[in-house]
Amino acid sequence: MIANTGPLAGTRILDLTHVLNGPFCTMLLAHMGADVLKVEHGAGDRFRHAWMPTDAGRDGYESLVVNANKRCITLNLKSEAGKEIFGKLVAKSDVVVENFSPGVMDRLGFGYQHLREIRPDVIYARSSGYGSSGPYVDVPAFAMLIQAISGWTDSGWTTPAARGSKPLGIGDEGAGVSMALGILAALYARERTGEGDYVDVAMQEAQLGFMVSSLHTLFEHQPVASAPVECADGYVAFHLPDLSPERWSALCESMGHPEIVDDPRFDSIDNRRTNFEQLMAEAQKWVRTMTRAELWRVFRDLNLPGAPVRTVGEAVEDENLRSRGAMLEVEHPDAGTVKMLRPWIRFAAYDTTIRHAGPAVGEHNAEVYGELLGLSSEELEELAGRGVI
Numbered sequence: 001m002i003a004n005t006g007p008l009a010g011t012r013i014l015d016l017t018h019v020l021n022g023p024f025c026t027m028l029l030a031h032m033g034a035d036v037l038k039v040e041h042g043a044g045d046r047f048r049h050a051w052m053p054t055d056a057g058r059d060g061y062e063s064l065v066v067n068a069n070k071r072c073i074t075l076n077l078k079s080e081a082g083k084e085i086f087g088k089l090v091a092k093s094d095v096v097v098e099n100f101s102p103g104v105m106d107r108l109g110f111g112y113q114h115l116r117e118i119r120p121d122v123i124y125a126r127s128s129g130y131g132s133s134g135p136y137v138d139v140p141a142f143a144m145l146i147q148a149i150s151g152w153t154d155s156g157w158t159t160p161a162a163r164g165s166k167p168l169g170i171g172d173e174g175a176g177v178s179m180a181l182g183i184l185a186a187l188y189a190r191e192r193t194g195e196g197d198y199v200d201v202a203m204q205e206a207q208l209g210f211m212v213s214s215l216h217t218l219f220e221h222q223p224v225a226s227a228p229v230e231c232a233d234g235y236v237a238f239h240l241p242d243l244s245p246e247r248w249s250a251l252c253e254s255m256g257h258p259e260i261v262d263d264p265r266f267d268s269i270d271n272r273r274t275n276f277e278q279l280m281a282e283a284q285k286w287v288r289t290m291t292r293a294e295l296w297r298v299f300r301d302l303n304l305p306g307a308p309v310r311t312v313g314e315a316v317e318d319e320n321l322r323s324r325g326a327m328l329e330v331e332h333p334d335a336g337t338v339k340m341l342r343p344w345i346r347f348a349a350y351d352t353t354i355r356h357a358g359p360a361v362g363e364h365n366a367e368v369y370g371e372l373l374g375l376s377s378e379e380l381e382e383l384a385g386r387g388v389i
Contacts, residue, residue, distance in 0.1 A: 006033020006350045011187065012093040014039060014086075015070065019047040020143065021127050021203060022099035023066040024176030029095075029183065030069035031343035031352055037089070037368060038072045044361035058334035059358055065340055067358030068330075073369070074362035074389045077108050081388045085373065086110065087118050092372050095123045095183055102128060102137050112198050121196040123186045127179045131202030141203055143171030150207040155214040158227070175206040226280055228309045231287045236295045238306030240279055241272040248272075250302045255286040316341075332357045365389055 011034040015026040023038075023045070030036040038045075045063070052060040076082040090096060096115060098105055105111050105126075112124040126132070129141020147153045147169040157163045182199040190196060208215070213224040228235040243251065252260045260266060260282065265275040272279050287295055292308035299306035310318075316339070321327055330338045335357065343352040369375040369389070383389045 006031070006352050007347060009033035009035075011035065011095070013037065013183075014089055014093045014096045016096065016098040016100070016105075017127075018045045018099065019050070020062065020066060020172035021175045022097060022179070023047065023063075024173050025125075025127070025179040025183070026070065026097055027066045027068060028177065028180040028345070031354075032345065033350065033352070036070040037093075037364075038067060038070045038359075039075050039077075039086075040072060040361055041074055041076050044072075044074075048358075048361075059360075061335075061338070064332060064335060064338055064357040068340065068354050068356065070359065071364035071368055072359040072361060073365050076388050077110070079386075079388050081383065081386065083109060085369075085383075085388070088373055090115055090118045090122065093119070093122070094187065095125060097125045097179070097183070099127045101140070102132065116196065119196075121190055121194060123183060123190065123196050123199065125179055125183050125186070125199035125201070127175050127201040127203060127206075129203050131205065132200045136204075143169060143203070146171040146175075146203045146207050150204055150211070151214060152207055152211060155211065155217075169207075170210060171203055171207055174210045175201055175203040178206040178209065226276070229280065229284045229287055231290055231292055231295055233291045235309035236287060236292055236306060237309055238283075238299065238304065240283060241276060242269055243272075243304070247302065247304060251298075251304055254298050254302060257282075257286060328354050330354050330357045334360075362389070 008029060011029075013026055013029055013034050013036040015022070015036050015038045017023050017026060017038075026034075026036045026038070047066075048059040048063045049056060050060060051062065075086060077086055090110075096110075115122050115124055128137075129146060130136035130139055144167075147167055150171075152169050152171070153167040156167045156169075157165070179199060179201040182201060186197040186199055216222070216224050225239070228237040240248075240251075248266075249261050252258055264271065266272050266279055266282075290298075292310075295306065296308045298304070316327055326342055326344070328340050328342045330340050332338050338357050340354055340357065342354055346352065365384075366377065366380060369380055370377075375383075380389065
C-alpha cells in the first residue's frame with residue numbers, strides 16, 4: 001500500500017456507505033490522508049456499475065472517483081463471525097460512517113450506543129434523506145428527489161422553457177461535504193474533550209444550506225446575480241452593478257461605448273443596481289458580435305469579473321487547471337488511463353494526490369485483515385469459504 005499523506009494520516013474510517021452521498025464524504029477524508037476502509041459484501045456497492053452499459057465489465061467513472069484512495073474489504077455483517085470481526089475493526093477505528101435506511105444499523109446490532117460500548121470515543125456519522133427524526137424519517141430518498149422537494153429544481157427552472165428539464169444539482173455532494181465537515185469537527189472536539197459524538201446530516205437540510213441565494217430571493221424579494229448573456233459563439237457571464245467607477249469606465253471604453261459611462265441610469269453602483277435589467281440589455285448589445293475568447297481577453301486585461309460559459313469538455317482543458325496540475329491521469333487495471341481531478345483541498349505541508357482509483361471489491365482483504373487483525377491467509381480462505389468475507 002502507498003503510504004497515506006495528509007493532515008488526517010493516522011485516522012481510520014470504517015466506510016459503510018453506498019451510492020454517492022456517503023462515498024463522496026469519505027472520499028474527501030481519504031484525500032486528506034485518512035485510512036478509509038470501504039466495507040462491502042457480495043458484489044459490492046451497486047453504484048460501482050451505475051450509469052454504465054448493462055454489459056460493462058468494469059466499474060464506472062463515478063465509482064472510480066469517489067472510491068479513490070480508499071482500501072476495499074468485504075464483510076458479511078449479517079453473519080455472527082462477520083459481526084465479531086466488525087467489532088474488532090470498530091475498536092481500531094476512529095469513525096464509522098453509514099447512509100443505510102434508518103434502523104438498519106440497529107437491526108445489525110451496531111447502532112451508535114452499541115458502538116460506544118466497543119469504543120467509547122467513537123464518532124458515528126450518518127446521512128439520510130430527511131434525518132434521524134421527523135415525519136419523513138422512513139421515506140426513501142435520492143439526490144433527484146431531494147433537489148425536487150428542497151426547491152433546488154424549481155429554482156433552476158427560471159424560464160418556462162426550462163421547466164421539465166433535468167436539473168443539475170448537488171443533492172449527494174452537498175450532503176457529503178456537510179458530513180465530512182461534521183466528522184472533522186467531531187474529531188477536533190474529541191481531541192479537546194476525549195468524547196466521541198453522533199453526526200447526523202439530512203440531505204434535505206444540506207441541500208437548503210447550499211441555496212443561500214435562492215433563500216435571499218425568497219425572503220428579500222430581490223433576485224441574486226444575472227444570467228449569462230449571448231455572444232457571437234456562445235455565452236459569457238459577468239457582473240456589472242458593483243464595478244468601481246474606474247472599472248466601469250474601462251469596460252465601457254473597451255466595449256466601444258464611452259457614451260454609456262455618464263449615462264444617468266448607470267453612472268453609479270446604486271443606479272446600476274436600480275436599473276439592472278436595462279443595464280443587462282445594454283450589455284447584451286455590446287457582446288453580441290464578440291467571441292468568448294475575445295471577451296475573456298477583455299475581462300482579463302481589465303481585471304474585470306467575467307468568464308466564458310464553457311462545456312465540461314472545455315472546462316477540464318482550462319490552462320489554469322493545467323498550470324496547477326489539477327487534472328491527473330491515473331492508471332487502473334480495468335479502466336485503463338482515467339482522467340481525474342486531484343484533491344482540490346490543498347495544504348502547504350502535505351502533498352495530497354490520487355494514489356489509486358477505486359479498488360475492486362475486496363481488493364485489500366489480505367492487507368487489511370492481516371495488518372489490523374493478524375489473520376493469516378489460511379484463516380482468510382476459511383472465512384471466505386464460509387461467506388464471512
